[in-house]
Amino acid sequence: MKSIKNHLSLVIALLSILFSMQIFIIVDRSIEAYKENLASNYSVVIVSQKNLSDTTLLEVNTMISEVEELSPDNVIKRLNTGMDSKNIEFLKLTLPKFYKLNLEHYPTPEEIIDLKKDLLKNKFITKVEDFAHTHDTTYKLLLLFKGVVTVFALSIFIVTTLLIFKELRIWQFKHSERMSIMGLFGAPVWLRSAVLFRLSMVDAIVSSALAFLLFTYIASSQWILEQFDYIGISVVLFDPVSDFIMLLGVAITLSILLASLIVLGHKEEV
Amino acid sequence: MDKVIIANNLSLSYSSNETIINQADFSVSSGSFVFITGASGSGKSTLLKSIYGALKPEQGSLIVGGVELKGVSTSKLNFLRRHIGIVFQDYKLVKEWTIEKNIMLPLIINGYDKNVTQNQVDTLLKHVRLKHQAGKYPLELSGGEQQRVAMARALSHNPILILADEPTGNLDDYSSQLIWNLLEGANSQLKTTVIVVTHHIPETLNVDYKHFHIEYGRINEVN
Ligand SMILES: Nc1ncnc2c1ncn2[C@@H]1O[C@H](COP(=O)(O)OP(=O)(O)OP(=O)(O)O)[C@@H](O)[C@H]1O
Numbered sequence: 001m002k003s004i005k006n007h008l009s010l011v012i013a014l015l016s017i018l019f020s021m022q023i024f025i026i027v028d029r030s031i032e033a034y035k036e037n038l039a040s041n042y043s044v045v046i047v048s049q050k051n052l053s054d055t056t057l058l059e060v061n062t063m064i065s066e067v068e069e070l071s072p073d074n075v076i077k078r079l080n081t082g083m084d085s086k087n088i089e090f091l092k093l094t095l096p097k098f099y100k101l102n103l104e105h106y107p108t109p110e111e112i113i114d115l116k117k118d119l120l121k122n123k124f125i126t127k128v129e130d131f132a133h134t135h136d137t138t139y140k141l142l143l144l145f146k147g148v149v150t151v152f153a154l155s156i157f158i159v160t161t162l163l164i165f166k167e168l169r170i171w172q173f174k175h176s177e178r179m180s181i182m183g184l185f186g187a188p189v190w191l192r193s194a195v196l197f198r199l200s201m202v203d204a205i206v207s208s209a210l211a212f213l214l215f216t217y218i219a220s221s222q223w224i225l226e227q228f229d230y231i232g233i234s235v236v237l238f239d240p241v242s243d244f245i246m247l248l249g250v251a252i253t254l255s256i257l258l259a260s261l262i263v264l265g266h267k268e269e270v
Numbered sequence: 271m272d273k274v275i276i277a278n279n280l281s282l283s284y285s286s287n288e289t290i291i292n293q294a295d296f297s298v299s300s301g302s303f304v305f306i307t308g309a310s311g312s313g314k315s316t317l318l319k320s321i322y323g324a325l326k327p328e329q330g331s332l333i334v335g336g337v338e339l340k341g342v343s344t345s346k347l348n349f350l351r352r353h354i355g356i357v358f359q360d361y362k363l364v365k366e367w368t369i370e371k372n373i374m375l376p377l378i379i380n381g382y383d384k385n386v387t388q389n390q391v392d393t394l395l396k397h398v399r400l401k402h403q404a405g406k407y408p409l410e411l412s413g414g415e416q417q418r419v420a421m422a423r424a425l426s427h428n429p430i431l432i433l434a435d436e437p438t439g440n441l442d443d444y445s446s447q448l449i450w451n452l453l454e455g456a457n458s459q460l461k462t463t464v465i466v467v468t469h470h471i472p473e474t475l476n477v478d479y480k481h482f483h484i485e486y487g488r489i490n491e492v493n
């Protein structure tokens with residue numbers, strides 16, 4: 001009972017740090033997925049006097065990932081009120097060309113301005129439609145959301161850090177007596193602190209195992225999966241290998257740091 | 271005869287405005303039995319602290335087991351301490367460890383074999399009449415019982431030097447006699463140097479001893 005209580009406080013502090021970290025990662029992944037979603041729906045349309053090859057357009061800016069020529073047939077169909085085919089062919093030649101450009105990622109407003117400038121450098125391109133206004137609102141919303149989440153994660157981080165430091169004081173107090181006594185019988189520093197490091201290693205492993213269980217449960221929860229479905233994105237909530245290794249790494253690093261701070265801060269009483 | 275402790279012009283203090291031990295000269299021969307007496311607050315525990323290197327000499331020199339303690343390195347001090355057995359006035363037992371593990375501590379630090387350790391601890395528990403308490407924790411014992419655990423711990427690794435700070439301070443006559451027998455035994459059979467701080471030198475002792483008295487910061491030998 002007593003030993004469980006010994007472990008509990010550090011395990012809880014570590015677990016809350018791991019929890020907020022993984023949540024931040026999930027939010028970040030969702031935003032990225034959402035951005036990709038936006039990118040695939042967003043495109044720039046240009047009007048050109050002359051036929052432009054795909055390669056010419058792709059070379060204009062590295063952001064352009066795909067070029068699609070918009071067929072003039074629709075326009076012509078509407079004009080087609082009894083023209084013979086020869087005239088239609090002629091008309092087709094004189095009509096400007098329309099191209100739809102898909103982009104590699106969802107652009108920032110500055111990237112759109114640059115892209116537009118680059119495109120207009122080509123003397124045949126007469127107009128660039130970038131749908132900037134709609135884009136701007138969506139983009140600002142996205143930034144706002146990310147900002148809110150960052151503030152949230154930061155405050156959790158601050159609170160848990162304070163928690164850890166309070167824990168550190170208690171630990172220092174609890175372990176310093178034993179460490180002093182061992183020192184009085186000539187134990188070298190590594191031996192004095194061995195118990196401390198073992199304890200903190202165990203706590204790190206326990207808390208990451210708990211985080212593993214928690215997020216495995218969350219990642220398989222029907223309700224949560226439905227929510228993501230509803231937004232229209234699919235996100236890896238918890239990768240049992242790479243995410244777990246990262247959480248374990250963070251927990252071990254933190255607890256070893258904690259133990260080292262205690263060992264370094266330990267002074268032999270006179 | 272070899273000297274285990276040589277103090278020359280030794281001064282000890284906790285802060286610069288108060289000197290506890292003032293320019294003392296004394297030495298302790300290897301294998302001898304020494305009593306230190308003095309009024310409460312005279313500096314007996316302080317002197318022991320300097321011998322196990324917890325309080326560095328303010329002035330002069332203090333050589334213990336051939337090691338100069340003024341400016342001694344941590345590793346050298348640790349090495350020296352592994353060969354000293356200390357009974358602290360306030361026992362200093364590890365609260366979260368059982369009696370048995372407490373007694374084992376110096377043996378673990380010295381890297382003794384597990385079997386040797388267990389045998390030694392069993393023998394000592396018998397000697398201090400605490401066999402039945404082996405699995406208990408220090409705070410579950412009486413003051414006198416804790417003191418006997420501290421004694422057993424100090425003897426466990428057969429140190430070359432034992433420092434005992436009022437080791438019978440909390441004990442009745444019977445238990446006190448037990449402690450004196452143990453210290454006498456270590457001194458006569460293992461040639462361990464024994465330094466004991468006490469208020470009463472026992473009359474029944476069967477060994478020759480030296481007696482230092484501390485007064486006004488001076489250490490005087492009593493004949
Ligand atoms: N850690 C310390 N910091 C500052 N002063 C101390 C410290 N320990 C002891 N002293 C002072 O040093 C003086 C000697 O103390 P010490 O403990 O050596 O006395 P003592 O002879 O062992 O007394 P007692 O018989 O009561 O145990 C005392 O005046 C005490 O106030």
Ligand SMILES: [Mg+2]
Pocket residue numbers: 314315316359435
């Ligand atoms: Mg004292």
